[in-house]
Amino acid sequence: MAATLVASIFLQPSNILSAGDAYAADATAEIGQPFSLRVNQTAYIGSADVAVRFIDVTEDSRCPSDVVCIWEGQVSILVDLVQVSSDISIGQFTLSLGGQASAGSFGNYSIRVMDVQPYPMSTKKISPSDYVVTLVLDSSGGGQVLSHGVLVKAETSSAPVAAIISGWNVEKGKGAVVLFMQGDNGGPKRVIIRFAPSYASSCSHGPGPVKCIDGQIKLTNSNDPLMGEGGKLHLEVDTSKTRLFLAFANAEETGKxxxxxxxxxxxxxxxxxxxxxxxxxxxxxxxxxxxxxxQKIYLDRVEGLNFPEYPIATDQGFPITLRIGEKASNGCTVVLTLVKIEDNTAVFSKTVDEDRPCPICWLQGALLSGSK
Structure with a gap:
């Protein structure tokens, strides 16, 4: 029943070739999802039949963090791409971040660099082996927007958590997790949590964890403050696909x-x-x-102003930050969901439901009643 609850959120999955079956890689990834590599490491993107190898950092002129500069500088890296099934080279691409940012395009795909660490300091020389790059492979096929579904089951012999069933789809903004735990009285307890997932900006179990998301808890049957509504959770599948990591946090504390x-x-x-x-x-x-x-478009998020119309109409926008799968709304009839960021453009799915019953706009009601 718990598995049905989680799986019902998503479409039926199709079979995807695993990296282990097709290519010896250091990491696996999916279209539209960030992955991290060190120099000479390779990632396999099975749904695109592509292997990406990080060859070298060809330029790092970024302004050191402890220095004031008149130009921010940029960092450029060299990557090599191969079509795995045919063992044919797609080519080498120089990708840049900052300054004259650039991406590489081939067929129905493009590849871009999202982050390069560590950031330079004037007092420390960076060795090539220290660099870790975060990349993303996007699909440009017909402008089609893809959703990424995940279903994972995991277990442990360590109390208090015995097993977990979780599923999520970032682009659709839906996620759920069922925890089978030891209750306060020593008996079994089942906790059900619904959450809004987004791609995490920080991952601990890499390089290149297969899955790494944060979630905003929307509904729960738990009395634990760490698992309460409005709290956060973090889920991560490591590179080997053998371990699942889960953590909860609220405004006051972070759990184990x-x-x-x-x-x-x-x-x-x-x-x-x-x-x-x-x-x-x-x-x-x-x-x-x-x-x-x-207002601002970054590689992993969009910042702007949200102008609500319900329940109170206002011409004052409220600051909002959106990551993939997160939403902006007028409070009732219009919802914009961020589904993709590419070429300095934010792509949204916009849903309009004029038949949805909404609380009457306070300003409109005041005008109709003649009150001031």
Missing amino acids: EYMLNIIKLKTWLKPIAIDNNTSKISLKEGQRDGPLLV
């Missing part, structure tokens, strides 16, 4: 991290269906659509 052994892991890609009430829109910095004004 649980490690479990994975007994089942399924992932899948499916196009996001566009119905009559949903459309795809693209916004650049300074552009607005409905309740959202985009």
Whole structure:
């Protein structure tokens, strides 16, 4: 029943070739999801049949963090791409971050660098072996937006958590986790949590963890303050696909991290269906659509102003930061979900439901009643 609850959130997964079956790689990844590599390490993206090897850092002119500069500088890296099934070289690409940022395109895909660590300091020389790059391979096929589904089951013999079943889809903003735990009286206890997932900006079990997400808890049957509504959770599948890590946190404290052994892991890609009430829109910095004004676009997030219309209409926008799968809304009838960031453009799915019952706009009600 618990597995049905989690699986019901998602579409039926399709079979995806694993890196272990097709290519000897240091990490595995999926289209649209960040992955990390050190020099001479390789990542395999099974759904694109592509292997990516990080060869070298060809330039690092970034302004050291302990120095004031008049130019921010940039960092450039060299990567080598191979089509695995045919063992044919796709080519080598120089990717840059900062200054003249650049990406590489081939077929229906593009690859870009999101982060290069460590950041320079004037007092410390960076060895080539110290560099860790974060990359992402995007699909540009027909402008199609893909959703990434995950279902994982894991267990451990360490109390208080005995087993976990979890599933999530970042682009659809849906996630759930069922924990089988030891209760306060020593008996079994089942905790069910629904959460809104987003790709995590910090991952601990890499390089290149297969899955790494944060979640905002929306609904729970737990009385534990760490698992309460409004709290956060972090889920991570390590590179070997054998271990699942789970941690909870709230505004006051961060709980211990649980490690479990994975007994089942399924992932899948499916196009996001566009119905009559949903459309795809693209916004650049300074552009607005409905309740959202985009101010800054970064590689992993969008910052802007959200203008609500319900329950109180206002011409004052409220600061908002969106990562993939997160939403901006007018408070009722219009929802914009961030589904992709590419080429300095934020791509949203926009859903409009004019038939949805909404609390009457306070300002409109005041005008109709003649009150001041």
